[in-house]
Amino acid sequence: QVQLVESGGGLVQAGGSLRLSCAASERTFAMGWFRLAPGKEREFVAAFVWNGAWTYYADSVKGRFTISGDIAKKTVYLQMNSLKPEDTAVYYCAADRDPGYSGTDYYTTSPYEDWGQGTQVTVSS
16 A cells, blocks of 8 residues: 655635645555545546656646656645635545556546545635
8 A cells, every 4th residue: 555645735815825745655657636625526636647747637727736746755746826715625645556547537536546644725715
């Protein structure tokens, strides 16, 4: 099992920025971020595939959020700019250990075997 530790959440005003980090205990094939807001279903945010540095984004965050990775640190980052109150949620990091999925698969939970404990992001208006 891959251990994932998220950090970087907090309270920020609308229009502000936060950077989330997710450190994995071992190398993975891909990593993703999902979020869960009260009264809503879990929502895909972004994904990063190490081989080729492929990135995928939800339409709701495209142009505002950037996912990146540091392979030496086995850490993925989610830079969140121009934050909106509707971005308020618990953000979860997830890991796909092995190849076998591609493209739009990463928008679903199917590729991900391991999940972090979550970090709260609150955007005030």
